[in-house]
Amino acid sequence: MNQATDMGALIAAILFWLSAWALNEWLVRRTFRSGVLNRTARIVVPVLFGVSILVLWEGIVRGFAIPSVLLPPPSMIWVRLIGSVPILWADFQQTFLKAVITGYALGCGLGFLVALAIDRSPFLQKGLLPLGNFVSALPVIGVAPIMVMWFGFDWQSKVAVVVIMTFFPMLVNTVSGLAAASHMERDLMHTYAATWFQTLVKLRLPAAWPFIFNALKINSTLALIGAIVAEFFGTPIVGMGFRISTEVGRMNVDMVWAEIAVAAVAGSIFYGVIALIERAVTFWHPSVRNARTV
Amino acid sequence: MMEKPSVFQERVLPVLTILFALLVIWYVAVVFLNAPFERDTAGRAGTTITFSEILPKTMFxxxxxxxxxxQVIAEIWDTTVNKAVTSKRSLVYHAWITLSATLLGFIMGGVLGILLAVGIxxxxxxxxxxxxxxxxxQTIPILAIAPMIIVVLNAIGISGLLPKALISTYLSFFPVVVGMVKGLRSPEQIQLDLMHTYHASKAQTFWKLRWPASMPYLFASLKVAVAISLVGAIVGELPTGAVAGLGARLLAGSYYGQTVQIWSALFMAAALAATLVMVVGLAHTAVLKRMGIKP
Known part of the structure; x- marks a missing residue:
């Protein structure tokens, strides 16, 4: 009896997935007359894809009776998520609001300021740029144990890790962004008798914004990863990384997935906010203009 | 007439200067960070200690x-050259474990990324x-759930290389997809039209135009992918109970307060990353040369 309903769930899920796929195929081939409908279709397609993946996941887990220790169904994760909001909120506060945001602001700000500072010295630029590029490729996350040793178990050590991880991408991108304004434009500013500061604010910074936002976007995911992984090396009894590693040990996989869901949503919103600010600041950039007219 | 500045003056000298400055800062930091410990021991022994006495002690x-x-260099030398490669104390042994997971994950991620890009x-x-x-x-912090993947896969009997490689795969497929989609779309309309006038099939257009055009993009993403898949492999080693690999060395070092061991593992990881990126870079130049493009 139970076996039959399980198989039914699997078949229903596969049917739903196939019909969603067919609907998507149909939607992308069609162009609607009104622009509103077209725009809705652009949003509906990926959403439908995501929902069908969730349904398929649920169906497969139930159909093949996969033990929830391995992979809990989405419904179970959702129930767990709703049931443990206070814990998740405390973890979110500890890891995201304290460690990630502080470290992100400090690291990006520091990278930006250092880039401005070495802007006037080509020698320093030539020395720091290759090193910065090199360090960006290194597994910087490895400094986490050292930072935990130096700054203690609480969120300060996570901030330090995040600062180190975000500093170099910001430095490298800002320096190359500040070099993005062409010679002609700089010569024009020179003929206007503009000071270094005026040239910076009116010409070179606006030209550098796309590069800087690129770094800000890269750093938004790096910061979250850095803070969570740093918690594996020692932490007080709160925090997303702590929760993940302890609940794995207790085989409460649904709690782990709930924490992952929170992290993913937080990361996506963080990224989305920066992307929105980018659109507002670099409204003149071709990639933004094209996206708007289509 | 202006003379063209030499490569040394233009590129090597600035980097060396910065490196030297960093080294100096490091030594100064060593003295100041390690001095409190020496003062404590002296204080406990009931003696006072002068700065000139502290200075050499902080170094060792x-x-x-x-x-x-x-100290770090001595430790690296000791654990690479003076130990047999198969010994568990050899850094080469740990680096090899990490490297094999990295490479397996990188190859799987690269292939997956290219296939997805072609589909897209x-x-x-x-x-x-x-x-x-x-x-x-990519907004899911996969590195954060690495321990769960490792533990869960262990529970169903998959252990060793594959779980770590899977984490590397997940991390490295993304830059490849993004880069390859861009690259496969980089031929201009006029070139696609030319293929059309030749009555080229879709497969022919792909192999003769899109694929070659995407090579620079592919290698740029592969450089990012190989670096990130090393990070994935290292983090994947953290929760396995610190058995082997550079990540395990980091974790063991942090448990027992062996800072020298942590730093040497860190340097090994850095060297590994640099080598991997360089190898991809060399492959890039070789392929472009073969295709007749001047880099």
């Missing part, structure tokens, strides 16, 4: 807050529905 502590560069470029439904999720998938 057993468990320094910050080990001096020469040739199928509109896949482009519209899949691409946003490829991007969203």
């Amino acid at each position: 502590q057993q468990r320094p807050v910050l080990p001096a560069p020469h 470029v040739h199928n509109r439904a896949m482009d519209r529905s899949f691409m946003p999720w490829v991007i969203a998938s």
Whole structure:
């Protein structure tokens, strides 16, 4: 009896997935007359894809009776998520609001300021740029144990890790962004008798914004990863990384997935906010203009 | 007449200067960070200690807050050259474990990324529905769930190389997809039209135009992918109970307060990353040369 309903769930899920796929195929081939409908279709397609993946996941887990220790169904994760909001909120506060945001602001700000500072010295630029590029490729996350040793178990050590991880991408991108304004434009500013500061604010910074936002976007995911992984090396009894590693040990996989869901949503919103600010600041950039007219 | 500045003056000298400055800062930091410990021991012994006495002592502590560069180099030398490669104390042995997981993950991620990119470029439904999720998938901090993947896969009997490689795969497929989609779309309309006038099939257009045109993009993404898949392998080693690999060395070092060991593992990881990126870079130049493009 139970076996039959399980198989039914699997078949229903596969049917739903196939019909969603067919609907998507149909939607992308069609162009609607009104622009509103077209725009809705652009949003509906990926959403439908995501929902069908969730349904398929649920169906497969139930159909093949996969033990929830391995992979809990989405419904179970959702129930767990709703049931443990206070814990998740405390973890979110500890890891995201304290460690990630502080470290992100400090690291990006520091990278930006250092880039401005070495802007006037080509020698320093030539020395720091290759090193910065090199360090960006290194597994910087490895400094986490050292930072935990130096700054203690609480969120300060996570901030330090995040600062180190975000500093170099910001430095490298800002320096190359500040070099993005062409010679002609700089010569024009020179003929206007503009000071270094005026040239910076009116010409070179606006030209550098796309590069800087690129770094800000890269750093938004790096910061979250850095803070969570740093918690594996020692932490007080709160925090997303702590929760993940302890609940794995207790085989409460649904709690782990709930924490992952929170992290993913937080990361996506963080990224989305920066992307929105980018659109507002670099409204003149071709990639933004094209996206708007289509 | 202006003389062209030499490569040394233009590129090597600035980097060396910065490196030297960093080294000096490091040594100064060593003295200041390790001095409190020496003062404590002196205080406990009931003696006072002058600064000139502290200075040499900070350079050779057993468990320094910050080990001096020469200590790290000595440790690396000791654990690579003086130990047999198969020994568990050899850093080469641990590096090899990490490297094999990295390479396996990198290859799987690269192949997966290329396949997905080809699908996305040739199928509109896949482009519209899949691409946003490829991007969203990267906001999930996979490194954070690495321990769960390792433990869960261990529970069903998959252990060793594969779980770590899977984490590397997940991390490295993303830059490859993004780069390859861009690259496969980089031929201009006029070139595609030319293929059309030749009555080229879709496969021919792909192999003769799109694929070659995407090579620079592919290698740029592969450089990012190889670096990130090393990070994945290292983090994947953290929760396995610190058995082997550079990540395990980091974790063991942090448990027992062996700072010198942490730093040497860190340097090994850095050297590994640099080598991997360089190898990809060399492959890049070789392929471009073969294709007749001047780099």
